[in-house]
Amino acid sequence: MEDWKANLGQYARKQGMEVSPTPETPAQMQGKSRKVPPHFTEIKPGRKARAPYNFIPLNETVVPAEPMGSNDQYHENRHTGYIECHMKALTPLYIRDSLNESQVEARQEAKNNSDFFSPGGHFSHIRIPGSSLRGMIRTLVEIVSWSKFQCFEDRGLYYRGLADKSNLRNEYQKYMVNRNDYYYPKIQAGFLQQKGFKYTITPSKRDAQDTQIYRVDFKTVNGMGIVVDNFDFEVIYFKQVKPDDHTHYRLDRETGEKVPYKLRYALIESVSTKVETGNSEKGYLISSGPFGKKHMHWIINEPGPKKETIIIADVDIEYYRKDGDRKSPDLLEKVGSSPNGVPCFYVEWGDSKENKRVSFGHTGMFRLAYHQSIGDLVPSFLTDEDKIDMTEALFGKAAEKGKDSFAGRVFFEDAELTDKTKDPRMEAEYPQILSTPKPTTFQHYLVQETDYIKKLNHYNEDTVLRGNKLYWHKSGKGWEEKDEKKIKEHETQYPSKIRPVEEGTEFKSHIRFENLLAEELGALLFVLDLPKGCAHKVGMAKPLGLGSVRITPTKLCLSNRQERYKSLFDGENWSLPEKKGKTIQEFKKSFESFVLKGISEKEKDGAGSLWETHRLRQLKVMLDVGHGKELEKKGEIGYMQIEGPNNNEFKDRRVLPLPEKV
Numbered sequence: 001m002e003d004w005k006a007n008l009g010q011y012a013r014k015q016g017m018e019v020s021p022t023p024e025t026p027a028q029m030q031g032k033s034r035k036v037p038p039h040f041t042e043i044k045p046g047r048k049a050r051a052p053y054n055f056i057p058l059n060e061t062v063v064p065a066e067p068m069g070s071n072d073q074y075h076e077n078r079h080t081g082y083i084e085c086h087m088k089a090l091t092p093l094y095i096r097d098s099l100n101e102s103q104v105e106a107r108q109e110a111k112n113n114s115d116f117f118s119p120g121g122h123f124s125h126i127r128i129p130g131s132s133l134r135g136m137i138r139t140l141v142e143i144v145s146w147s148k149f150q151c152f153e154d155r156g157l158y159y160r161g162l163a164d165k166s167n168l169r170n171e172y173q174k175y176m177v178n179r180n181d182y183y184y185p186k187i188q189a190g191f192l193q194q195k196g197f198k199y200t201i202t203p204s205k206r207d208a209q210d211t212q213i214y215r216v217d218f219k220t221v222n223g224m225g226i227v228v229d230n231f232d233f234e235v236i237y238f239k240q241v242k243p244d245d246h247t248h249y250r251l252d253r254e255t256g257e258k259v260p261y262k263l264r265y266a267l268i269e270s271v272s273t274k275v276e277t278g279n280s281e282k283g284y285l286i287s288s289g290p291f292g293k294k295h296m297h298w299i300i301n302e303p304g305p306k307k308e309t310i311i312i313a314d315v316d317i318e319y320y321r322k323d324g325d326r327k328s329p330d331l332l333e334k335v336g337s338s339p340n341g342v343p344c345f346y347v348e349w350g351d352s353k354e355n356k357r358v359s360f361g362h363t364g365m366f367r368l369a370y371h372q373s374i375g376d377l378v379p380s381f382l383t384d385e386d387k388i389d390m391t392e393a394l395f396g397k398a399a400e401k402g403k404d405s406f407a408g409r410v411f412f413e414d415a416e417l418t419d420k421t422k423d424p425r426m427e428a429e430y431p432q433i434l435s436t437p438k439p440t441t442f443q444h445y446l447v448q449e450t451d452y453i454k455k456l457n458h459y460n461e462d463t464v465l466r467g468n469k470l471y472w473h474k475s476g477k478g479w480e481e482k483d484e485k486k487i488k489e490h491e492t493q494y495p496s497k498i499r500p501v502e503e504g505t506e507f508k509s510h511i512r513f514e515n516l517l518a519e520e521l522g523a524l525l526f527v528l529d530l531p532k533g534c535a536h537k538v539g540m541a542k543p544l545g546l547g548s549v550r551i552t553p554t555k556l557c558l559s560n561r562q563e564r565y566k567s568l569f570d571g572e573n574w575s576l577p578e579k580k581g582k583t584i585q586e587f588k589k590s591f592e593s594f595v596l597k598g599i600s601e602k603e604k605d606g607a608g609s610l611w612e613t614h615r616l617r618q619l620k621v622m623l624d625v626g627h628g629k630e631l632e633k634k635g636e637i638g639y640m641q642i643e644g645p646n647n648n649e650f651k652d653r654r655v656l657p658l659p660e661k662v
Helices: 004-014 026-031 101-105 130-144 168-176 218-223 314-321 331-335 390-395 484-489 518-528 561-566 584-598 614-623 625-633
Strands: 053-057 079-089 188-195 198-203 213-217 233-238 244-251 258-265 281-286 296-301 310-312 342-349 357-361 410-412 415-417 467-471 506-516 548-558
Touching (some): 130 410, 188 296, 188 331, 314 331, 614 625
Antiparallel strands (some): 053 467, 079 548, 198 310, 244 258, 281 296, 342 357
């Protein structure tokens, strides 16, 4: 990814083309310096969205860590030892087991293993992996310590807003059609090819009227005996025509009457599979969907001059590959079996020749790339590689972009069963269908400054991400799908059963630490020893209510390293001498004072404690088990439905409120 600009220039020189590398667009560069606006709080009841998740707002400042010192010795003014923890599952809890040797040899996938994580295969080996605990605790430390925002995947997103109710409709149409000319297509047509490690588009020819793209009715091609598979293409011959205005009709839902409207396009009335009288121009017929269901399809001219070829930047190829919401064929895969190129449609964007970017697709109204990636909507001070925050100081930092790396100083052991004589596993069941995260739902994932549907912020706007995503606590009941008929009808959406451990299952674990300052140890204890009524979430199926667990630090042991090594040769008497120090509550206070001293007065908002600040009020609400259960009873934290009594609840682009406003 880092070398795409250099590779692009190198390839262009070999081809004799003058192509400049693609820098960030002005919109992206602006996003790097943007501030964190407040999320709109006065959302009208009919405009409020619901979801099993919510967000802790981004912090407006980053509290830097104190200098860490070297890791090759124990420092006298720092703390080394362990925290002993007791854990109790408040709901069923599930972490998928790993594959054993025979399953690996049989090429099975982990998702097909329904059992709970238990290395060795016996129920007495059941445990919560230390890696799962580490990830969960790290996220909480990042939030409460006012650290940088790093737990996100930076990728480009796509949208198709042709008939969207929000302002996304205008955004999409602005690039795809000319609304002042009866929606005449603005898109261009060409042929996608792969040359070495690069992808290119050669624009199709333009006729005397500067037309590349034509439309043809299904009845026309059907009458000629031509059949093209869904989203596939076929070489045909036709007669070029001028664009004209064509009357179409839509059904008025209120009156039931047909309402006329006009569209402008070049309509082809005859096609053939070989050159014949009247049909002498070579072109490509492209199916926009199933013949018979989709009545209008596309025709484009054959390729134009090679000198007009466009080199697609690696970043656009990467984003296209990661577009998981695309249900149509992958053009990059089709290129491999089409040495002469695959017909495609595309638009270029950017405000100068030097920063042109390309979006492309298989049919005319394809999914268009947002101009900003997820990472572009994170303010630069929250991703500054030159600053080290407390989360990095505690958990370590991997080498990246030439920056120094260093190891973490916190180590998580697996949490083992306290009672290994009783099998805590429930019966294996299919869970209800879970929705995958959809960051394209911008009315949830981005800060909104209004609930008015025509003025919502999307990924082409000057806004920021909402923040850290967490799941509400629920009762943990009713997670199973009992309807066998439904499971059979939607078999691909129910990949495997899961076998959680039951509510009430208890575990014990140790978290070890080395060379921590008082405030750093306090940060760990602050997120372990939560306020009364609050609990953690770990494992899979969190949206269904699984994974609520209460962690209680039962013992804090501070190691006296000097005494330990003095007794090194005492034989059987060698032990881990402890030293007296602050209590758990005192360490938590040290951390709290450290953060309150480092954040702005605006973010303190007059709070006397860290939990009273605006951000941590949202966190406390999300971690409150009783509150989550009450919201579940009221139906406030379930998934919105595409089909149901309220029809498609996503169409109205309802805005997700702050946690304390749910």
